[in-house]
Amino acid sequence: MRSILQLRVPQIDGGESQLSGLNVEPSAEGSPVAIRFRDPQIEMAHGAGGKASRRLVEGLFAPLLYPGSQEPLNDAAHLDIGGARIAFTTDSFVVKPLRFPGGSIGELAVNGTMNDLAVSGAQGRAMVVTFVLEEGLAAAVLEAEVRAMSEALKRAGVVMTGGDTKVVERGKADGMYITTAGIGTPLNGVKVDARSVRPGDRILLSGPIGDHGITILLARGELDFEADLSSDTRSVFPLVEALAMECGPGIRWMRDPTRGGVATALNELARDSGLGIELFEEEIPMHDAVRGACELLGLDPLHIANEGQFLAVVSPEYADMAVSALQQTAGGEESRIVGQVCIEPANAVLVTTRYGGSRIVDMLVGDPLPRIC
Template structure:
């Protein structure tokens, strides 16, 4: 049992207190053979990896969200889902994660325990092991409670070839759910607004849905990207630039919850640039787009899927929006973020 109630500098100093924290919390929560060895590195079975595919997918991300807990999730769940999603949108089966914690002195141990077990639960639900990690403790005021860095490893099957540079004229643009829920939820979770809704973050792991679709339509899906920082507008602009094409969205087809739309109107935000944590955009061959859409809607994570636009014949690397009034405008990506520290 941990004897202290809060994190102290001793928990990051490499002595008995740190060892007690690792043994009593991290090893217990993540609980797998690789981590239990307590080596300076995790050792991965190459034969198992080679049996699953011909390429490794490798990604890393850091999470600094404020507040640490929000409707629909917490920084631990967010860190796991966000990293797994970065692997999944490349067609990879996620297998392993690392977790690095930068903890501010004075953080409640019970709060840290809730976050760590949230990570463990989310990883276990997705069949993923957290196999190595690191803990650092910094003085009060040097961090905002807790930052988490995660690295993910997955394997891509030989049959899967998807890329942001693969979009072609005529392709359709699909999303699996509502736009902007995470960004709006984080904004509302900050106490200074005084607004209350039932809105929740869409924080979830996308691999089950993506695998479900790729098993049947590997050659019809050109590109998949998870829609996080920069929002849908930012991600589609990146795809347009990578493929040297123009994407045209239909404003009337965009799935936006009334609560999210209301927050945007009240605060002067554009939902196209709000972050999401359970949303992916799919670029799909136009002949199979309706079939993929109906297949997506059969799955819980795709019940609210929509075709929201298409790739046009232009090649000027732009994102266009056809407004509800029939006019068209170029969608320009903001220079900075609308919301700070949302993932």
């Protein structure tokens, strides 16, 4: 559960001594940090994972909180600490409603953070959690979410090591907001870096897109139609692990296309690599209910959030092996190659159809589906 809104993570590759070295003012020597975030106030779009989120992260958070980092932002930081290399990440969850077909906020809070570690090339090991609870929340509702977290932790093989609880007055916090942070250990031989991507590399997708976002939309009951659809929330680590085992050196980049969807994740890749991405429209797996809802609502499924899928870029000689590894892993049966990396159009994502049509798909603009995670 990353996406653009993740203030993403300068991969701090320095050793512990470099971390200590940073004690001496990591940022500008006395000069004020330039801020370029010019929006006068926060809008829902700043939390949507698209362009507005990116402006906020790059214009305000990054210059002040990650001064001096020139690395592409990533799903989790990998850092050397105390002589070990660990991955570290965090996410907040404000999904509305708290429960929906296929999952709930508690499950998302575990899977989302573990998935950020997974697509950074790490196995989640330990997690901490904080709850901001609304005064008056029924204890049974809270218990259901704590149980959902407990089950998700067991399935992921991750231990919870601590947490915190705050309570705010009635009317605030919609029942609860949950924040998790996770640490993990890097998978041997896997390096995720947009700058290592090359023209000709293949784009893999682990399964059908849009299920989570459309499920949340329908669960709110604001629309007049129903569909047999449920969220895809799950841990993607077993799939990432299978991919790493079979073709670790062939993996160039991974990401879970949450807020902002596949289109936003791939636009970020295009930008960070300076290359173009060609997506083969017919190859993108999608349930009919998602396609139908998007047509009715005028949404692009490529902008709809997923919670249990991931994208990977693999070098061409590993592509068949990668698809095969994923398809043979439970939950990866619908994996396929959905595109390739090109020189042109640089910094952009081009969707092509079998019959020669094509269109440029930008990052998400605005926030058509707020608070989906």
